[in-house]
Amino acid sequence: MSSRPELKVDDEHGFIRYYKSLPTVDEDVIRIFDRGDWYTAHGEDANFIARTVYKTTSVVRQLGKNDHTGLPSVTMTVTVFRQFLREALYKLGKRIEIYASPNGRMNWKIAKQASPGNLQDVEDDLGGQFEGAPVILAVKIVAKASEARTVGVCFADASVRELGVSEFLDNELYSNFESLLIQLGVKECLVQIDKADKDNKDPELAKLRQVIDSCGIAISERPASDFGIRDIEQDLARLLKDERSASLLPQTELKLAMGSAAALIKYLGVMHDASNFGQYRLYQHDLAQFMKLDAAALKALNLMPGARDGSKTMSLYGLLNHCKTPLGSRLLAQWLKQPLMDRDEIEQRQQLVESFANDTELRQTMQEDHLRSIPDLYRLSKRFQRNKATLEDVVRAYQVIIRLPGLLGTLEGVMDEKYRDPLDEAYTNKLRELSDSLLKLQEMVETTVDLDALENHEFIIKPDFDDSLRIIRKRLDKLRSDLNREFSEAASDLAQEKDKKIFLENHKVHGWCMRLTRTEAGCIRGKSKYLECSTQKNGVYFTTKTIQGYRREFDQLSQNYNRTQSGLVNEVVGVAASYCPVLEKLAGVLAHLDVIVSLAHTAAYAPTSYVRPTIHLRGQGQTVLVEARHPCLEMQDDVSFITNDVTLSRDESSFLIITGPNMGGKSTYIRQIGVIALMAQIGSFVPCTSAELTIFDSILARVGASDSQLKGVSTFMAEMLETANILKSATSESLIIIDELGRGTSTYDGFGLAWAISEHIIKEIGCFALFATHFHELTALADQYKQVQNLHVTAHITGSDSADKKAKREVILLYKIAPGICDQSFGIHVAELVRFPDKVVRMAKRKADELEDFTTKHEEGGLGVKYTKEDVEEGSALLKDLLVKWKDEVKGGQMEQQEMVRRLRELVKADQRLSGNPFFQSVTAL
Numbered sequence: 001m002s003s004r005p006e007l008k009v010d011d012e013h014g015f016i017r018y019y020k021s022l023p024t025v026d027e028d029v030i031r032i033f034d035r036g037d038w039y040t041a042h043g044e045d046a047n048f049i050a051r052t053v054y055k056t057t058s059v060v061r062q063l064g065k066n067d068h069t070g071l072p073s074v075t076m077t078v079t080v081f082r083q084f085l086r087e088a089l090y091k092l093g094k095r096i097e098i099y100a101s102p103n104g105r106m107n108w109k110i111a112k113q114a115s116p117g118n119l120q121d122v123e124d125d126l127g128g129q130f131e132g133a134p135v136i137l138a139v140k141i142v143a144k145a146s147e148a149r150t151v152g153v154c155f156a157d158a159s160v161r162e163l164g165v166s167e168f169l170d171n172e173l174y175s176n177f178e179s180l181l182i183q184l185g186v187k188e189c190l191v192q193i194d195k196a197d198k199d200n201k202d203p204e205l206a207k208l209r210q211v212i213d214s215c216g217i218a219i220s221e222r223p224a225s226d227f228g229i230r231d232i233e234q235d236l237a238r239l240l241k242d243e244r245s246a247s248l249l250p251q252t253e254l255k256l257a258m259g260s261a262a263a264l265i266k267y268l269g270v271m272h273d274a275s276n277f278g279q280y281r282l283y284q285h286d287l288a289q290f291m292k293l294d295a296a297a298l299k300a301l302n303l304m305p306g307a308r309d310g311s312k313t314m315s316l317y318g319l320l321n322h323c324k325t326p327l328g329s330r331l332l333a334q335w336l337k338q339p340l341m342d343r344d345e346i347e348q349r350q351q352l353v354e355s356f357a358n359d360t361e362l363r364q365t366m367q368e369d370h371l372r373s374i375p376d377l378y379r380l381s382k383r384f385q386r387n388k389a390t391l392e393d394v395v396r397a398y399q400v401i402i403r404l405p406g407l408l409g410t411l412e413g414v415m416d417e418k419y420r421d422p423l424d425e426a427y428t429n430k431l432r433e434l435s436d437s438l439l440k441l442q443e444m445v446e447t448t449v450d451l452d453a454l455e456n457h458e459f460i461i462k463p464d465f466d467d468s469l470r471i472i473r474k475r476l477d478k479l480r481s482d483l484n485r486e487f488s489e490a491a492s493d494l495a496q497e498k499d500k501k502i503f504l505e506n507h508k509v510h511g512w513c514m515r516l517t518r519t520e521a522g523c524i525r526g527k528s529k530y531l532e533c534s535t536q537k538n539g540v541y542f543t544t545k546t547i548q549g550y551r552r553e554f555d556q557l558s559q560n561y562n563r564t565q566s567g568l569v570n571e572v573v574g575v576a577a578s579y580c581p582v583l584e585k586l587a588g589v590l591a592h593l594d595v596i597v598s599l600a601h602t603a604a605y606a607p608t609s610y611v612r613p614t615i616h617l618r619g620q621g622q623t624v625l626v627e628a629r630h631p632c633l634e635m636q637d638d639v640s641f642i643t644n645d646v647t648l649s650r651d652e653s654s655f656l657i658i659t660g661p662n663m664g665g666k667s668t669y670i671r672q673i674g675v676i677a678l679m680a681q682i683g684s685f686v687p688c689t690s691a692e693l694t695i696f697d698s699i700l701a702r703v704g705a706s707d708s709q710l711k712g713v714s715t716f717m718a719e720m721l722e723t724a725n726i727l728k729s730a731t732s733e734s735l736i737i738i739d740e741l742g743r744g745t746s747t748y749d750g751f752g753l754a755w756a757i758s759e760h761i762i763k764e765i766g767c768f769a770l771f772a773t774h775f776h777e778l779t780a781l782a783d784q785y786k787q788v789q790n791l792h793v794t795a796h797i798t799g800s801d802s803a804d805k806k807a808k809r810e811v812i813l814l815y816k817i818a819p820g821i822c823d824q825s826f827g828i829h830v831a832e833l834v835r836f837p838d839k840v841v842r843m844a845k846r847k848a849d850e851l852e853d854f855t856t857k858h859e860e861g862g863l864g865v866k867y868t869k870e871d872v873e874e875g876s877a878l879l880k881d882l883l884v885k886w887k888d889e890v891k892g893g894q895m896e897q898q899e900m901v902r903r904l905r906e907l908v909k910a911d912q913r914l915s916g917n918p919f920f921q922s923v924t925a926l
Contacts (some may be wrong), residue, residue, distance in 0.1 A: 005038040005075040007061045014106055016064050016071045019043065026095070028218070030088060032081065034100045034111065039081040046074040052092070053084045082125050089116050089126075093188070093218030096122070116218040117188030118158045118268055120386075123379060134158060138190035138260035138267070139177070140227050143204040151177050152256020154264045155184055155285075159382050160584075161276065163239075163264070165257040166285040173721070174211045175729040179292035179698070180285075181215045183338050190263050193221045214295045226266050227259040235265055239280040251284050275385055291339035291681055292698035292729065296722050300701040300737060301675050302632060303336055313635040316675060320684065322601040324371035327378065327587050328594025335595060339681035341695060343615050349596065349683025350612055352426055355419035356600035357685065362414060363604070366597050370407045374400060374594075377587035384577035391449065391459040391569050394576045397583060398445040404435040427593055434586045441579050448572050456506070461565040461572070472561045479554050483512055486546050490514060490530075494523045503539075510534070512551040513543040596683075603685035607634055607641075610685035613676075614692040619733050621694045623648040623677070623768070629687040630672035631679070642815040643689075646673055648768045653789040655762050657779055658772045659822040660793025665815040666772035667703070667739050669793075673770060674699050674737050696735040696768070700726040703739040723757060727765075736761060736769040751775045762788065779821045792822035875919035882907055882914060 009015050019042055022031070030048065033040045041049050042063065050057045053076070062070030076084065088094040093116050100111035112121035117136025119126060137155035151174070152167040164184075170176045181189070189212045191205065212219055233252060242249065252258060270276050298304065305315040312318035317336055323329045340346050356363045375396050383389040411428045414420050445451075450462045463473035487504040496502040496516065503515045510533045516524065521540040524530040531548075533541040543551070603610035608629070616622075627643035634641040642665070647653055658666045676686045680693045702722045719741065726736055741754045754775050761769050762785050771778070782788040794816045886907055890900045914920055 004059060004080075005077060007040070007063065007073055007075050009035075009040075009063060011106065012063050018106055018108065019071060025097075026221075028093065028220075029095045029097060032096060032098045033108065034098055037078060039076045039078070040073055041076070042071050042073045044072075046072045049074050049076070049084055052087060053080060085114075085122060085125055089114060089119065089122075095218075095220070098122075115188050115220065117186070120158050120382075123159075123382075134187045135184050136188045136190070136264065136268070137181070137184065137186045138222075138227075138264040139208065140192055140256045140259045140263075141204060141208065142256060149174065149204070150256060152254060152258070152260050153177075153180065154257055154261035155186065156264060156268070158268060159378055161279045161385070162281045162283065163261060164283055164285045165251050165254055165261060166287065167254040167257045168287055171728045172207070173725050173728055174207055175294070175725050176287060176292075177208070178211045178215065178294055178725070179729075180287060181212065181217060182293045182295065182298055183287070183290050184285075185333060185337050186215070186217050188218045188220060190220050190222050190226075190260075190267055192224050192227050192263070194224055211295075215298075216295075220267070222263050222267065226263040229255060229258045229262055232258045232262045232265075235262070235271060236282065238277050239265075239270065240282055241278055241280065242282070249282060251282055254284075273386070275387060279385065289341060291341060291678070291696060292700075293337065293339075293678075294698075294700050294722075294725055294729070296703060296725075297674065297699045297701040297737070298337075300671055300703040300739070301678060301699070302671075303678075304333070313632055316632060316679070319632050319635060320599060320602050322367070322598040323594045324367055325374045325590065325594050326376040327374070327591035328371070328598060331591040332595045332598065335682045336678070339678050340683065341618065341681070341697065343617055343695060346615050346681060346683050346695075348422065348426075350615075350685075351419070351422045352596045353599045353603065353683060353685060354612055355414070355416075355423055356597050357603045357610075359414070359416075359419075360604070362410065363597055363600055365410050366407075366593070367601070370403060370410065371590070371594050371597065373403060374590055377583050377590070381580045381583045381587070384573070384580050384583075387577075389573050389577065391461070391572065394445060394572055395449060395454065395459055397576060397579070398442060398449070400586070401435070401438045401442045404431060404438075408432055408435065426596075427589060430589050431586075434582060434589065437582045438579060438586075441576060444572065444575055448568065460561065461568045465568060466564065468564050469561065472557055472564065476554065476557050476561070479550055479557070483547065483550050483554075486544065486550070487514060490544065493529075496520055496523065505541075507533075507541060510541055510543070511555055512547060513541050514547070515539045515541050599682075599684045606631070606687060608687070608689075610687050611690055613680045613686050613688070615680065616692065616694045618695045618697070621692065622650065623673075623693045625673070625676060625686075625688045625691050625693075627689040628672055628676060628691070630668050631675060631687045633668060633672075634687065644669055644817045648673075648694075651787055654767070654787045655758070655769045655781075655785070656771065656789050656791055657758075657781065658770065658791045658793065658817070659774070659776055659779060661822070665793050665817070668815075669817055670737050670739060670770040670772050671703070674701065674735060677735055694768075695733070697731055697733040698729060699735045699737065700730055701737040701739075702726060702741060703737065727757070727760060730761070730765045730767050732766045734765070734767040736765075736767060738769065738771045738773075740773060741771075751777060754778055755781070776821065790819065790821050791817050792820055794818050871917060871919045875914070875917035878911065878914040878917060879920060882911055 025031075027044075030045050031041065032045075033042070040046075046060055047057060050060050054074075060072050060074055063073045064070035085096065088096060095115040096113065097110050098112040098114075098121075099108045101108045114120075114122040115136070117134050119134050135155055135157050137153055140152045141149055143149040148169040148171065150167065151170050153165065155164045156162060166180065168176055191208060191212070193205070194202070209219060236249070236252070240249075265271060270280075293303075302315045304317050305312075312321075317333055320336075321329055321332055323332055340349075356366070377397075377400065380389075380393055380396060383393050408428060408431055411423055411431070414423055448461055448465065450458070450460045453460050461469065463469040483504065487502075488498065491498045491502050494502065494516075501517055501520050504512070505515055506512050507515075513533055515538070517539045518535070521535070524532065524540070524542055529544060530542050531544065533543060535541075610631075623646065625646040628646050629641050629643050644665075648656070656670075658669060660666055672687075676688065676691070677693055677696055678699060679686050680691070681695065702719065723738075723741065726738075730736055738757075741750070741757065754771075754773060755778060758769075758771060758778060758781055761767065762781070779790045782790050886904050889903060895903070908915060
């Protein structure tokens with residue numbers, strides 16, 4: 001990490017007074033102060049940044065007199081500030097306010113604001129690398145105790161001028177709302193709060209918050225007044241491209257969604273920027289067009305990268321993402337959260353993936369020669385729309401346009417007619433049309449921009465356009481020639497080879513100067529002719545008085561050139577901005593192409609190639625996977641993956657119960673089926689040797705303990721909430737994955753719940769389900785329901801405790817799934833595998849043996865004596881008579897306790913029938 005800037009602030013006491021006068025904000029808001037080429041944060045924000053970025057509070061300094069009256073402060077370089085910005089917005093869900101003071105005096109104002117769902121102001125600071133599209137959503141609900149809840153939402157990706165709305169009924173767990181949050185990849189959610197409800201006691205709002213929180217989404221509270229719809233039609237009329245009156249749009253009938261739209265428009269400040277007027281599109285999102293996923297399924301299927309993932313291939317997104325453009329990477333993330341439900345659409349994608357998977361040369365040419373050089377066209381378009389674009393942005397757009405003919409040529413070179421038509425429909429025809437639409441822009445750039453100057457990273461208008469420009473350009477060229485001559489003389493004088501040991505560069509701070517590699521830098525020491533500028537990682541920068549003179553003249557002429565050309569530049573940028581709609585369409589086509597090529601790349605380069613699955617219509621056909629693998633696990637180092645077959649048939653095996661040892665592969669087996677189903681429905685090939693799948697309308701999961709304890713929810717409560725969500729949401733076309741259930745309570749309660757839930761899924765819902773469990777008693781469901789099938793993870797046992805107590809008993813896990821029930825558990829073996837202390841393992845075995853003996857005595861009548869039902873009835877009756885007789889003898893309280901016990905023993909001994917009863921013998925033996 002680079003060294004921290006020193007804390008030097010003009011008028012310290014004045015700044016402290018100003019800072020302390022600022023209104024208080026939510027703890028989620030961090031204030032940063034831009035001080036030119038470094039940044040500061042103060043108060044609690046300084047401590048937070050010290051802990052988050054520097055990992056120590058020792059970097060905190062006091063601004064002012066001393067520790068008691070001073071203001072805790074921390075400084076950041078530009079690099080550290082940008083690192084913090086990414087961490088705060090992407091991972092911590094913070095909101096950022098960046099203050100600036102343009103003339104250096106104490107008139108600080110908020111210059112930029114950012115939140116997880118609104119990154120517009122800080123796009124340049126984030127370096128343009130976005131982890132998925134930053135979607136922000138506002139939600140408004142109406143809930144009546146006895147009725148279904150109505151939910152209205154409005155959402156937007158702030159980088160694209162679209163507003164999506166949706167209004168739907170939901171259950172008391174807000175399952176549909178949870179699915180929507182996942183489908184859209186929401187990063188920030190605006191919720192309505194009532195100022196009168198200071199303690200947030202509204203139960204519906206609490207449920208809503210819990211759902212948003214479980215999806216890892218930042219929450220921003222907004223007052224109820226922001227959700228008012230009084231002005232929404234007027235605002236939409238100004239924002240939308242649609243010529244019709246906003247009141248005629250069908251979406252405006254969705255009153256809750258319109259309230260959410262009002263809050264979102266206000267939060268994003270859309271109305272304050274006139275460049276937004278007439279640019280937006282309003283559309284309605286249909287929840288049912290995509291497969292539904294709950295938050296638990298997102299984690300169970302490892303869909304998106306986690307904070308602790310060691311390698312890229314630990315998540316499905318990381319595994320499939322071989323995209324060469326930021327456009328493609330974002331679209332892939334969207335596809336993974338929006339699996340298709342229409343067989344025709346799925347098969348269209350499959351056909352395109354197949355065309356690239358089967359043609360290695362086509363795939364590699366597309367990735368390396370074409371897609372690699374495509375910039376983020378959505379962000380570029382946004383710069384034009386917000387009047388932030390420069391001549392450099394025009395050139396970047398031009399460089400995409402001139403590459404289109406080569407890309408089209410590659411697609412037109414596909415000779416196989418099986419693939420030619422799908423490729424033409426998806427890409428070639430659209431790209432040809434877009435390329436033709438952009439020809440005028442290409443011609444304008446070639447006519448006006450000095451393309452030769454690009455080699456020197458100069459973005460300027462051609463000097464031929466203006467006499468003044470021509471004169472300045474001539475003098476600049478002469479200066480450049482003089483600089484080269486001086487550079488050659490210096491290289492000769494220092495005996496250094498040009499462009500290998502010594503370089504002439506236009507440095508962003510020092511301007512035109514020379515650079516020597518650090519190993520050769522000693523040659524200028526002691527020579528007064530050479531003036532050292534700075535020492536950096538890549539070498540020592542230095543100059544001469546002659547070069548300094550040239551540099552000053554060059555800078556002055558360059559400024560004159562820029563002033564003279566500024567009117568022409570604005571004109572060129574303005575014309576280029578009118579092509580934004582075409583550039584955005586081009587971005588959509590290229591993003592789609594990038595994702596398809598990426599899926600083909602993954603399928604072709606997997607350890608064993610993926611196959612194209614057969615897709616059945618919704619509610620029809622069965623799911624049969626031959627030699628299925630988990631795509632992420634097979635990619636991990638030192639893993640030799642054991643394949644397994646899967647058959648999910650509506651009448652014979654729609655509910656699979658999987659038993660077997662811990663670490664035996666139960667979890668992997670059930671999760672890989674979910675992963676493969678999702679991959680198939682985004683149009684990807686799948687890791688099997690052959691596959692056929694039905695279309696699932698949702699994948700719902702209940703897996704593993706979560707960190708809900710940190711939020712005051714026990715593991716068992718979290719488990720029950722997830723399961724309740726499944727039972728409320730599932731239909732007959734869903735896929736349910738349950739990995740253990742009922743472990744957070746007593747064995748009897750846990751088993752009872754597991755049985756009842758399983759029976760409800762089988763009888764009432766009738767969907768496909770996979771249940772991995774340690775409750776072996778659950779396997780009895782197969783005796784009652786024909787659609788239940790028992791499977792178990794196989795293990796090979798060497799040695800035998802019964803044959804030879806001293807023989808080493810070892811368990812070898814085979815990770816193979818076989819029909820039937822697992823007849824024993826291997827918990828202690830797992831403890832041995834993870835190196836439990838020998839003493840603990842020995843004690844565990846001894847206790848297990850004792851319990852086994854105790855149980856056996858119960859089951860066998862104890863001491864090897866067998867007894868029948870008649871023996872139990874007879875023994876119980878005799879014992880009852882004897883106890884009545886003994887009670888009569890000892891009542892009155894005359895006998896001591898020891899005398900009472902002695903008398904009872906005498907009575908038992910005297911009763912030959914009772915002492916000879918096998919059941920009574922087994923009881924007294926224990």
